[in-house]
Amino acid sequence: xxxxxxxxxxxxxxxxxxxxxxxxxxxxxxxxxxxxxxxxxxxxxxxxxxxxxxxxxxxxxxxxxxxxxxxxxxxxxxxxxxxxxxxxxxxxxxxxxxxxxxxxxxxxxxxxxx
Amino acid sequence: xxxxxxxxxxxxxxxxxxxxxxxxxxxxxxxxxxxxxxxxxxxxxxxxxxxxxxxxxxxxxxxxxxxxxxxxxxxxxxxxxxxxxxxxxxxxxxxxxxxxxxxxxxxxxxxxxxxxxxxxxx
Numbered sequence: 001x002x003x004x005x006x007x008x009x010x011x012x013x014x015x016x017x018x019x020x021x022x023x024x025x026x027x028x029x030x031x032x033x034x035x036x037x038x039x040x041x042x043x044x045x046x047x048x049x050x051x052x053x054x055x056x057x058x059x060x061x062x063x064x065x066x067x068x069x070x071x072x073x074x075x076x077x078x079x080x081x082x083x084x085x086x087x088x089x090x091x092x093x094x095x096x097x098x099x100x101x102x103x104x105x106x107x108x109x110x111x112x113x114x
Numbered sequence: 115x116x117x118x119x120x121x122x123x124x125x126x127x128x129x130x131x132x133x134x135x136x137x138x139x140x141x142x143x144x145x146x147x148x149x150x151x152x153x154x155x156x157x158x159x160x161x162x163x164x165x166x167x168x169x170x171x172x173x174x175x176x177x178x179x180x181x182x183x184x185x186x187x188x189x190x191x192x193x194x195x196x197x198x199x200x201x202x203x204x205x206x207x208x209x210x211x212x213x214x215x216x217x218x219x220x221x222x223x224x225x226x227x228x229x230x231x232x233x234x235x236x
Contacts, residue, residue, distance in 0.1 A: 004156070032222055036227070041229060042229055043117065043118060043205070043226075043227040043228045043229040043230065044205065044207075044227035045227075046224060046225075046226075049224070051222055090157065092157075094222075098170075099162050099169050099170050100145060100147070100162065100209060100223050100225070101147065101159040101162055101170060101173075102147075102149075102157075102159065102225065103159070104149075104156045104157040104158070105156055106154075106155065106156045107156070107157075
């Protein structure tokens with residue numbers, strides 16, 4: 001079955017430190033890949049997406065993600081975290097022939113220490 | 115442009131009662147999706163409308179859940195009767211309707227999410 005794994009349920013980093021959130025998927029073909037963020041009281045906001053081409057994609061708020069086919073991974077990174085980045089982050093995949101529905105990972109809650 | 119709107123934001127009901135959740139998608143978006151997140155678990159797909167038609171309802175847990183989208187605008191998700199395990203956050207998302215040359219709805223259509231309805235069944 002198709003699945004998405006975010007192995008880290010909760011991460012705490014210091015403000016200004018770098019960040020990497022992990023995401024792995026299980027599927028034979030290359031899916032469409034997304035990272036969403038949810039701040040308290042808000043809807044899920046799209047950070048970035050990967051469909052094809054350059055495997056390093058840039059998103060909003062200074063985030064980037066790298067697709068690695070050999071590792072079935074799509075890790076999210078940010079070189080310097082800001083206190084406002086504290087939120088929950090979701091990795092999701094979609095597939096060409098499945099009507100657009102997304103399969104989500106469990107989410108990673110990010111806390112930022114001053 | 116208004117985003118996806120869901121209400122209520124929070125609903126507390128007793129087991130056996132009925133609850134109706136509402137979602138107003140972004141104007142002009144033909145695709146409307148319902149998802150649910152049970153506490154501690156991943157967000158899971160429930161169903162997908164294209165305009166007023168159910169395209170995929172493979173994620174609906176059982177027949178206590180009824181989704182409608184009359185007129186192809188807003189959608190409602192009714193739970194009747196509610197059970198304890200129905201507690202969670204219900205998200206709605208919408209996207210524009212773009213298909214491939216073979217008529218497949220593309221996962222490339224970016225989904226815009228509402229803030230969710232938190233349902234607590236006591």
